Amino acid sequence: VERRHLAYYRELARRTDPELRGPGQVAAIARFEREHDNLRGALRAAVALGDEQEVLCLVHCLSWFWQLRNHQVDARTWAAEAARLGPDPFEEPVRPARPFDGRCADVPPPWTGERLREARRGGRLYALATEGGAGATVLERPGTRARLSALVSAYRPGLPQTCRQPGTMWYFARLMTGELTSLDETLTEIVGACRDQGPGWDLGFALLMRAKLAGREADAEEALALFEAAGDAWGIAESLAARGEAYEQTGRLAEAAADFERATEAAARVGARSQVPVFTARLAAVRLRLRPGGDPAAERLLVEAANEAGERGAEAAGAGRMLLVQHYGHTGRTGLARAQLTLLEGEFGEVTPSLFWGLAGGTWAWLDCLDGAYDRALERLARAVVDVETLAHLVAPHLVVAQFGTAAWARGGRGGPGDAETGARLLGAYDAHAGPGSGGFRPFTSQTESLIRTRAEAALRAALAPEAYARHHEEGAALSPRAAADLVRRPREAPDA
Structure with a gap:
């Protein structure tokens, strides 16, 4: 009975995962949400049975859902279990990866040959990605740099599996080990490699990543077109928001507001609970800038969005509350701004990346400067x-x-x-x-x-x-x-x- 339950829910995950990247996204997310306890039960059963391949298959099939819904604990726990059950594909001497088209879970286990080896490599990459919450300290751990170097040596340019998740981690490992010299070079390599593989969802995701990290309006527009062609509402919402941020950064506030409004609507359609308050907060903040004399309705919207974002994890909380903090700071209400920062730090969890703590510290220092507390500002900035x-x-x-x-x-x-x-x-x-x-x-x-x-x-x-x-x-x-x-x-x- 346990084996039949495991096989049924593994197949449900395997067949549902591709729908997360297309027009069936809303229904697929709802199915995963509805069956999440059963899927966790299948994972527990596979771990108890010591069945590495079943755990690997479920991790590969659920990882994007976990990312979309911010299930960080699930992602970290089950990727680590998959790694524990099998050999380390990045142990020296590292076996070089061969070209592998498609996704490992395109067929059900049992797997052999390069599919199994790539599934193991991918499982380790997912596990590495979940360590991001450790922030800068992850690079200082004993053996981490050696592990990243082994990961780098396993792949080479031109392999199709490095153009999709989790294979794109290879490029960031090259950045962390010094083989690539800058974030811009890293993102350019990812986009170029994905473009060589042809247009599609993976290229859209790479362009979106570069649009968000490098503020490139043209990348956001191209990503938007690709996600619209795929029917991916999540990608559409994120691309609109990325373009809105690029517009806002260059002072095109009316266009930014229009994109944030469309992004909010698209995120609401797909039920993206962590996206909606963030995009709403960005919309409200831009509306406030469009009316420097005051806009009570926009301020209320920003307060509501910041409070809702605070319930959706550190990333959403950081985006929403930081916009409200800055609005209060610009309008001379540093006491209210400090209260929001206190709330934000209370919403940080144990896996919150140190980058967020640094963001909060720098913002405290900005408020100190506004209040003339310069010595305290410098102490905060040092930390x-x-x-x-x-x-x-x-x-x-x-x-x-x-x-x-x-x-x-x-x-x-x-x-x-x-x-x-x-x-x-x-x-x-x-x-x-x-x-x-x-x-x-x-x-x-x-x-x-x-x-x-x-x-x-x-x-x-x-x-x-x-x-x-x-x-x-x-x-x-x-x-x-x-x-x-x-x-x-x-x-x-x-x-x-």
Whole structure:
């Protein structure tokens, strides 16, 4: 009976998973939600039986559903169980992967040959992906870099399995081990490889990833067209939101509002509970910027969306509450802004990436600057760059760079020995690395970035002669992000002028 139950629900998962990427998405998600307890039961049975292939098949088939519905604990638990039951495909000497078309679960187990080997590799990649909550510390664990190097050696360019999940992790492993030098290069390689395989869902996903991480409007538009062709409502919503963010960053606020409104409607149709409040918050925030004299209805909408986002995990909470924090900050209500940040940190869980803690710390520092508490701001920023370093330098460089502008403002405001000179260097580094093409997740809206930049320059120019300001600003522009971050980490030191 247990075996029949396992086989039935494995087949349900295997046949339903492809529907998550097309016009049957809404029904497929509902089916998985309805049967999730039975699917967990099948996984428990497969683990108890020691049946590695059944566990692997279920992990491969459920991983996208878990990601769509933010079931982080399930993803982490069952990927680890699958890895425990079988040999490590990345153990030295690593067997090179051969070309593998299609998905491992296109046929039911038992599997043999390259399909089984690729399923094992994929299972380990899923397990590695779930470690993202450890943030920067994951790279410091004993053996992690060696494991990433083994992963890199298993694949090579041109393999079709590296153009779809979880194979795209290979590119990020190359970034983390230094084979690729920047996030932009990594994303370009992924998009290029997917394009070589032909148009379709996987290319749409790669373009969406680059649109979100690098702020590219053209990528969002192409991804939108591909997801519309596939009938994927989730992809449509995410592509519209990514294009809206690109519009917002360049000041095209009316177009951004239109895209966020469409994204909210598309996400609601598919029942994307974590997406809807985030897109609603972005819509409300843009409406508030369109009416700087005040828009009570938009503010109420932003408050409601931020509170709902707070119930949907750290990523949604961070997006929703951060927009409300910035709105309160811009309207002189820093007390309300601080209350929102306190709520946000309370919503962070044990698997919340350290990047989010760094984001919160940098925002506390911005509020400190608004309130004139510059010394406290610098102490917070010193901790924030530690929280976001390592992984942020690789996958979210602007999250590090954003701290430079706030630190420059705080140095100029504090006015201690050497502060103005260091602040000018930090502002030079910010200007060199924070351009619209710098890529990566941006913690602040363009409105907040502009305010920070303006206030920092005003404070520093008031403290320095024009020639001194220009000289130190030029010195800072020559600094690497890591060197500039080192200045932020030392809030009490005053380097020689």
